Amino acid sequence: MGRPRTALLDRERITATALDLLDAQGEFSVPQIARRLGVQTGSVYHHVDGRDGIVELVRERIAEAIDTAPLDAGPWDTALAGWARSYRAAFGAHPRAIPLLMANPVRAPRVLEQYERAVALLLDAGFATADVMVVITALENVVLGSALDLAAPQAMWEIADDTATPRLAEALGAVHGSRTDRAFDLALEGMLVAARRMLED
Amino acid sequence: MGRPRTALLDRERITATALDLLDAQGEFSVPQIARRLGVQTGSVYHHVDGRDGIVELVRERIAEAIDTAPLDAGPWDTALAGWARSYRAAFGAHPRAIPLLMANPVRAPRVLEQYERAVALLLDAGFATADVMVVITALENVVLGSALDLAAPQAMWEIADDTATPRLAEALGAVHGSRTDRAFDLALEGMLVAARRMLED
Numbered sequence: 001m002g003r004p005r006t007a008l009l010d011r012e013r014i015t016a017t018a019l020d021l022l023d024a025q026g027e028f029s030v031p032q033i034a035r036r037l038g039v040q041t042g043s044v045y046h047h048v049d050g051r052d053g054i055v056e057l058v059r060e061r062i063a064e065a066i067d068t069a070p071l072d073a074g075p076w077d078t079a080l081a082g083w084a085r086s087y088r089a090a091f092g093a094h095p096r097a098i099p100l101l102m103a104n105p106v107r108a109p110r111v112l113e114q115y116e117r118a119v120a121l122l123l124d125a126g127f128a129t130a131d132v133m134v135v136i137t138a139l140e141n142v143v144l145g146s147a148l149d150l151a152a153p154q155a156m157w158e159i160a161d162d163t164a165t166p167r168l169a170e171a172l173g174a175v176h177g178s179r180t181d182r183a184f185d186l187a188l189e190g191m192l193v194a195a196r197r198m199l200e201d
Numbered sequence: 202m203g204r205p206r207t208a209l210l211d212r213e214r215i216t217a218t219a220l221d222l223l224d225a226q227g228e229f230s231v232p233q234i235a236r237r238l239g240v241q242t243g244s245v246y247h248h249v250d251g252r253d254g255i256v257e258l259v260r261e262r263i264a265e266a267i268d269t270a271p272l273d274a275g276p277w278d279t280a281l282a283g284w285a286r287s288y289r290a291a292f293g294a295h296p297r298a299i300p301l302l303m304a305n306p307v308r309a310p311r312v313l314e315q316y317e318r319a320v321a322l323l324l325d326a327g328f329a330t331a332d333v334m335v336v337i338t339a340l341e342n343v344v345l346g347s348a349l350d351l352a353a354p355q356a357m358w359e360i361a362d363d364t365a366t367p368r369l370a371e372a373l374g375a376v377h378g379s380r381t382d383r384a385f386d387l388a389l390e391g392m393l394v395a396a397r398r399m400l401e402d
Contacts (some may be wrong), residue, residue: 025227025228026226026227026228026297026300026301027226027227027228095300095303095304096227096300098300098349099227099296099297099299099300099349099352100227102296102349102350102352102353103296103352103353103354104354105354105356105357105358105359106357106358106359107359107361109361109362109365112358112360112365112366112369113365113366115358115366115369116365116366116367116368116369119368119369119371119372120368123368123372128375129371129372129375130375130376130377132372132375133372133373133375133376133380134376134380134383134384134387135384135387137350137380137381137383137384138384138385138387138388138391139388140346140350140384141342141343141346141347141350141384141385141388142342142343142346142388143346144346144349145341145342145343145344145345145346145347145349146342146346148299148300148303148345148346149303149338149341149342151300151303151304152303152304153304153305153306155306156306156307157306157307157313157316158306158307158308159313160308160310161310164310164313164314164317165313165314165316165317165320166317167317167320167321167324168313168316168317168320170320170330171320171324171330171333171334172334174329174330174331174333174334175331175334175335176331179334179335179338180338182335182338183335183336183338183339183341183342184339184342186335186336186339186392186395186396186399187339187340187342187343187388187391187392187395189391189395190339190388190390190391190392190393190394190395190396191387191388191391191392192391193391193394193395194387194388194390194391194394195387195391198387
């Protein structure tokens with residue numbers, strides 16, 4: 001009956017299908033994945049640790065694209081900035097997956113491992129243990145807010161009547177270069193300055 | 202047949218239904234809204250300017266909760282910080298709506314009006330016209346990244362094996378106060394410092 005071979009139903013396929021659904025809809029269900037793969041819903045559950053397990057596989061897949069090499073080189077702020085740039089690009093490719101991933105606890109071992117390296121970097125740089133997750137979360141605020149902005153339309157504000165918002169129209173007309181990239185650079189630079197002050201206190 | 206009175210099908214009801222669907226699913230369709238309201242899909246289109254019109258009604262509804270009074274008082278950085286705090290709370294109440302709103306251009310007049318006030322504040326403070334939308338976007342990166350974090354689980358990292366990520370476990374155990382709020386304060390403060398430097402250049 002054209003049923004795919006069982007080889008199709010591995011974790012790889014399940015992950016790719018969940019990510020496709022997230023990209024298209026911002027959501028996925030296990031029955032939807034099963035339908036796409038032409039198998040019973042129960043068969044999907046044989047390969048993964050429940051729906052949450054699929055969320056973690058997706059997290060791991062997206063996080064694989066992050067270049068972690070910067071975390072091992074240079075001073076902490078340069079290292080953190082390099083990680084942040086790559087992190088933004090990886091999640092910017094899947095903006096609609098971001099809310100689901102942020103609403104679920106991180107359990108994927110390879111993703112926890114990235115955090116371990118970022119934590120070690122900051123502890124070794126002299127940050128107080130109590131401040132480290134605050135610095136990492138602030139960095140993620142900037143990274144993920146900007147990753148969503150990467151998916152925004154080129155013309156983000158559409159003014160029907162210039163006379164109602166003349167100064168907004170003027171400011172929009174004056175932007176040169178990439179508003180999105182310049183904003184990320186500004187927010188990232190600021191976040192690093194604020195973190196540096198924490199270190200000096 | 203229990204069909205609701207036409208009074209039910211006003212823009213108010215359509216907006217509330219779209220927002221409910223977004224909160225639950227991160228997405229809505231016009232047929233879904235029609236089904237929930239017990240009317241034909243075509244009837245919904247009589248009240249709004251297409252699906253995009255509904256997105257703008259939702260944007261306006263969420264933005265109504267933002268306190269814009271701070272934009273009219275005090276120095277620009279205090280004003281911007283006050284707006285940012287209220288903006289974060291408004292969107293933090295509807296985290297799953299954020300990606301859709303960021304993927305659609307802003308057309309709602311009352312929302313454009315908020316941007317007009319923020320732009321005027323920054324121009325009057327002396328920012329270069331070309332920098333104003335960069336500063337506002339950087340602020341939104343921080344605000345919306347943090348709004349998503351407000352919806353994150355209390356225990357965002359679940360470590361099954363402490364020996365694999367000992368320093369992450371240590372850093373998580375040491376956090377005091379609200380990680381989310383402290384991170385937002387740090388990123389916001391940093392963003393304002395970076396913007397202040399722009400002004401001084």
